[in-house]
Amino acid sequence: MTRPVTLFTGQWADLPLETLAKKVGAWGFDGLELACWGDHFEVDKALESDGYVRAKRALLEQCNLKFFAISNHLVGQCVCDPIDERHKSILPARVWGDGDPEGVRQRAAEEMRNTARAARLFGVNVVNGFTGSSVWAKLYFFPPTSQKDIDAGYQDFAARWLPILDVFQAEGVRFALEVHPTEIAYDIYTSQRALKALNHHPSFGFNLDPSHLAHQFLNPVFFIDEFPDRIFHVHVKDSRVQLNGRNSILSSHLDFGDPRRGWDFVSPGHGDVKWDPFIRALNRAGYQGPLSIEWEDSGMDREYGVQEALRMIRGQDFAPSSVAFDAAFAK
Amino acid sequence: MTRPVTLFTGQWADLPLETLAKKVGAWGFDGLELACWGDHFEVDKALESDGYVRAKRALLEQCNLKFFAISNHLVGQCVCDPIDERHKSILPARVWGDGDPEGVRQRAAEEMRNTARAARLFGVNVVNGFTGSSVWAKLYFFPPTSQKDIDAGYQDFAARWLPILDVFQAEGVRFALEVHPTEIAYDIYTSQRALKALNHHPSFGFNLDPSHLAHQFLNPVFFIDEFPDRIFHVHVKDSRVQLNGRNSILSSHLDFGDPRRGWDFVSPGHGDVKWDPFIRALNRAGYQGPLSIEWEDSGMDREYGVQEALRMIRGQDFAPSSVAFDAAFAK
Amino acid sequence: MTRPVTLFTGQWADLPLETLAKKVGAWGFDGLELACWGDHFEVDKALESDGYVRAKRALLEQCNLKFFAISNHLVGQCVCDPIDERHKSILPARVWGDGDPEGVRQRAAEEMRNTARAARLFGVNVVNGFTGSSVWAKLYFFPPTSQKDIDAGYQDFAARWLPILDVFQAEGVRFALEVHPTEIAYDIYTSQRALKALNHHPSFGFNLDPSHLAHQFLNPVFFIDEFPDRIFHVHVKDSRVQLNGRNSILSSHLDFGDPRRGWDFVSPGHGDVKWDPFIRALNRAGYQGPLSIEWEDSGMDREYGVQEALRMIRGQDFAPSSVAFDAAFAK
Amino acid sequence: MTRPVTLFTGQWADLPLETLAKKVGAWGFDGLELACWGDHFEVDKALESDGYVRAKRALLEQCNLKFFAISNHLVGQCVCDPIDERHKSILPARVWGDGDPEGVRQRAAEEMRNTARAARLFGVNVVNGFTGSSVWAKLYFFPPTSQKDIDAGYQDFAARWLPILDVFQAEGVRFALEVHPTEIAYDIYTSQRALKALNHHPSFGFNLDPSHLAHQFLNPVFFIDEFPDRIFHVHVKDSRVQLNGRNSILSSHLDFGDPRRGWDFVSPGHGDVKWDPFIRALNRAGYQGPLSIEWEDSGMDREYGVQEALRMIRGQDFAPSSVAFDAAFAK
Amino acid sequence: MTRPVTLFTGQWADLPLETLAKKVGAWGFDGLELACWGDHFEVDKALESDGYVRAKRALLEQCNLKFFAISNHLVGQCVCDPIDERHKSILPARVWGDGDPEGVRQRAAEEMRNTARAARLFGVNVVNGFTGSSVWAKLYFFPPTSQKDIDAGYQDFAARWLPILDVFQAEGVRFALEVHPTEIAYDIYTSQRALKALNHHPSFGFNLDPSHLAHQFLNPVFFIDEFPDRIFHVHVKDSRVQLNGRNSILSSHLDFGDPRRGWDFVSPGHGDVKWDPFIRALNRAGYQGPLSIEWEDSGMDREYGVQEALRMIRGQDFAPSSVAFDAAFAK
């Protein structure tokens, strides 16, 4: 009702933006959150020529679509990660280069600085993304991972990201980490730790996606109430726990969509996220930005699902009250 | 009541075995499951001289303690793992060597073969342990880990462990993997996959420790009923989920004992494991081996706790019925 | 579907009735339950002149709105309560007078008798309201409150309300107590006690509002099944328990709308009330009166909310079956 | 969205088919599942004359209604049951005959063979129905019912139904047992036993109606995943557990619709069935047939309810995904 | 602590009473509830000769065992049941006779009258048992069982049992029906119906065994509070629900002890019965009789189990308070 609803284009990169934008406009969305892959939003081209971003804007306006943020999860992931073959498939060739891990990480860092610059040129002030983490893979403590090891991971994160965030600040753009397993922050305690490692840099905050919290049994309301000023962007995505005593909450090395998994992503409204308290918490935090549907559900047709999700979230979004009820008792 | 109760010595390696054995005997345990670290059971010395194992046996008998298994988790872990600095702290210098990963893995494999040989000399037919895993660290699928990647991990596991298991078979000893996150098998589906990768090698089975299943929300009864012939050994250990909406089931990079963690180990009987159905399932499976207490609880004095755990499990262990009740109605 | 849906005007007294009635008619409500405060329905004016009630009726008819009940919670509250400063703000000056407690209580009692008379003139046969209670504030028993003390409270209630109820009976109007903490009856057992104290006076029954029962963990279905003939009116209002281990079900002296409270009112359909069994129980009880939305939600815009609530309750209200299914098997 | 939605006419046999078909077409259903009682579909008349089935087809086509299955629960029930007076009321006179139990059972068997023949003539390849059971009434084991007794019941079932199923096979029609208490199969284990007794006859499968599983606390998803190739037809019906500590899940000898019962049927969407995972499981199983609403709710007007149920199930039915999401990350 | 604990001998009929009594005395029980089968208590012999009951009493006294009740479930079952082959195995030959159903029922009725006479001779004033039921097997309503059918079942029950109960009354003995599926009463509503059918005959009450209520999801506390004056005897027995989404609460035609069943009997303290509120309810009801352990657990050695159960119930039984606490605040 009150906030614009956009679609994150990351899972639609198999479609040219022009095709996608026409569909999305027709479905009644208010805007798009462009992914920096496929032909949706190319950072290098945006920096090369004025015409590129003008053309993107024109295309969106033609479809009656607004834009509030762009997203560069894939490159961001490579800033801190131990690099292996899997990263090659998510990077442009110019960032991957010869694949030497440290070289990849440094080129990824430079690309993120360029993403900030491109965002300003495009006219948005939020970039969503991932950070990677050098300690994620040591999650479960055997052989024992000491707090010294973990601390070193957070220092590495700060060392790599602070220079990036300074560029963001200079450009007037903010970076919104999507809190997520595999990242430097995946729950409230690790988010506190990440913020502390960065000395609470003003350009660093969160893209809150409740689907990554629900299957960890976190309450996204508590997350919003803990960091009300750091909610820079919001994803509308859902997940569902489907434990049966035989599978593990750790997913059993099974692909998404395998019904034997302990949890899975589902179309918003079909999962464990409780949207009413989520919206109330956003209202309390004064969040005015878009609700951006990131749609992923291995068991549902995506065009059907995304329209259903749009109706769902419009039905859930409501404005806070401006009346004190007890006051009405007095004349 | 009916099965011997032993103590796993792994968490007591700061004490010389002699000191420990006297205490354990006095507490009323039936035996010990010796860890292959500290001075408890040293594989190299066992192979070097007859006197070593004779002396160990004499010490235990003197304390009125039996022995059914030895355990070599630390070396086993290094057979398949990507090796990093943390592994150095859990290995004997001769296995670590120069720390070159592939060299470490091969020396670890040889040490496991020797462990089988030493076990036979010592007079037990079960070795408990870990296997490590080349794919554990790719648990959460981002960047996407394909099933091809995972399959490669299981093939690596089979390639490294089949030659070890053949030595076990030749020695008449069985290897019991403690099903556990960080290992090649951590739930029912991954245990099926591991067995399949090994073509169901007869010397490979499980050391069932329910504490590693409970916080994954697995039902250990279903595990026993799925693999009744592969339960080679049993640990009595407990864990407890303590979610509060702020922490994650993934543990928030917090140490054991930190009350903010989403789950933790606790003294047996204080956690989420339901021992009555566990014992019934062991009865159904015909498991006759020891119930071996592995005690770990960061919030309780260990000497108090281990005695309480002994009383708890003796109170829970009971023999199956030999009477059909309806039959009693007929004269 | 089958019952008229009205709006209770109590929380809208900041709007003149004319403004409100036009809105409510446009939203598609079937009628209004007028509050006896603001300018919505003034008991003294109704008794003074025929023109007053004719004008009210005309206004409602013009907006296509029916009327089934009026409500006088505020004055009713003062019949039995220990009076303090807070009561001044909810009373007309002529009832408050000099504020002497016993004087206030007696003037409130007289005003309730007049409310019955005004209701008949207006053409409705139900007055909803509160009763107050001299023992509510002694709820939690320390220092010990004896059953003798409590009994005295119910006798005081009977002594004050029986003469009022006799006037109701003479006028052909019924009084419907909104069962509610702070009142003489707030659950099934206290409702039984109140009815017994009144010797089951035929003019005394209940305005069932499930929002006041849900956070006490009462099942409103059991309430309806217990007192099917005493359900004189029904409010559609909702509440939600939001305990987090830190707050209390007793509300921590926090205002409505504070997210730290242990429970709060929410727009109907957003809370803990289960409407399907509620409607079935009303069907069983043969209740034919209005479903009157009392809307209070500190976190939602009220005009948005009240329309959503109207849609919700129309979607939930359904007629009972008139077919015996098994009969259809026989030809 | 993707599957046709039909209405099962069994509970509407008090209406002539012509009356019913017009209503159902107007409500927007895609088709009808005709019951073999009332005048809806009469097996004997269908076999007598070509004109009968042509007229039925014409009537349905005129109302824009398709047909995928017919149903003969009542006669099927009598094939294996111990026959008593209650069966008389559900049978045509020609099948009941003199009521001698074995004669009834044999005439019922012959009628089922004829039902297969009539189905082929009518142009559908599924017949839904019941089987009856000689051992259902010995459900609770006192006096002790031995496994020998139970086995005899399954052998009796096989002996009576195999010849029927052979006729089905010859006619190219399949029989779909509605898994249900009172039948030879009422959960997963008894369905396995029934299939085994029939040597997995290819013409025998299930009409999956989740309302009969929910109050037994079965998960219909597990049923579908267990027998994906045997789901021949699907009913959309719902039930709800309403235990209160005083009633029994065994229903207390109370009629449907009595609020004191431990469980009851309710309009689809008002009960305990979770439709989203149900649809996903049907998608996985590749089930392409109709979703047939069997409507029974003693507390709701049936014409209101059946239209609400149609909207509900259309909103829940969705097509599976044809995109692999991770693939979209790669260009 | 306060009530005697006895053992019901029904499941031990494979042992001669002498053997059993010695064991039971040695285990520390206070007494025995003798079953009227095996050689434990033979009604015909008790009526034949004075010596028989004197010898029984002497044997028990010698073992320091008291007696408060005898039990004749098996014969009682046959008073109302439709008789089939299974009943033969639970009856003495003289009652079974030629097996003609009505003859069996009448001989069973006569045997129950004799049981009352024998009880008086033996010196106890309670006989526990079953009643059978002509309508149990029509439990689930398909083909439709009408309330007329059910009413007929209760009238049959009354017609058969009232003459028996008159003999009980004449002998000063009371009959305690063990409320149980398969009997005329199996929950609160059917117990009300049974009492009403008997016009509340003073000699008819209940042997409350919570294990038969727990898996029906009844609360035994509500049962005691509903019928405080009709609790003539109490069994200490336990059951456990073990649903897994695949099995049914109706037990899947599986034997007791099969782990796939939806519920099973377990040793007292291992199941779903909550003993603390159970004891408090007995205290409220003023029940002073024995707590009689009926032990049945297909997964536990019975001699171990029965001793554990004795310790459990002694630890749970406590006397009510005789102090009003608030009174202690005043001097």
Add this chain to the structure above:
Amino acid sequence: MTRPVTLFTGQWADLPLETLAKKVGAWGFDGLELACWGDHFEVDKALESDGYVRAKRALLEQCNLKFFAISNHLVGQCVCDPIDERHKSILPARVWGDGDPEGVRQRAAEEMRNTARAARLFGVNVVNGFTGSSVWAKLYFFPPTSQKDIDAGYQDFAARWLPILDVFQAEGVRFALEVHPTEIAYDIYTSQRALKALNHHPSFGFNLDPSHLAHQFLNPVFFIDEFPDRIFHVHVKDSRVQLNGRNSILSSHLDFGDPRRGWDFVSPGHGDVKWDPFIRALNRAGYQGPLSIEWEDSGMDREYGVQEALRMIRGQDFAPSSVAFDAAFAK
């Protein structure tokens, strides 16, 4: 195991201290927490003569009982409460005086100052007690209680208690409020508010009694972790929620012990308090004081219950670990 267990004598004031102390010593308690009523500990007499406290000490030592705290709940309650007749019954005549509310409050304040003085003379440094509250009775907000009203209540509390606490500080004694409904603090948020109102006076802390938190659905572990330095004393008492859909969590104006109440006190170990995490939290907070059983259970004999409670809490109390487990892996 590690902390002394004492008995609070408040509910035993009907017994002379000498009688009680002998019993308590014989039961195996370590000490007594004397109530300042009955003849247990009389503040006025303690201040009058040296001999009084010497005699008390001698009596306790003779029974082998230690003392760590005294308690004066009754007088403390009257410091802030609106005074009515019920307070007369809990006060010494000299404090009640003429019963004028403000006079009573001031004399109660003076008595609390004297209690601090007497505690020092007796040799304990903790006084447990209540504070009363002028706003408790305005708990549920109708008529609307504004935050201004509530703030005024906390200011009144500070104004009355700060001068008392200054005397405590001067005497080297601390006051421990038993957090409890009816008091100025009854949950975490009101405890924060109370501490803030007192500017965190160092002599003010809490006597943590989990029985008053459990039925409010507070987690006592969160309380301890919130105020680790303010836990001055601990009560071992338990309560149990017993909601049935008909009663209210607000207790329905029913006495303790009435089974219809929504919650009640029960003997420790029989209620909803989870003692294991409670003890762990005390270990974390470094609490070294006594565990003092306050025993109240209207359904159990108190002498039986108090001994059972002693065994229960001794079995639950354990010392924290002094070993870091992972360290044991390294040699």
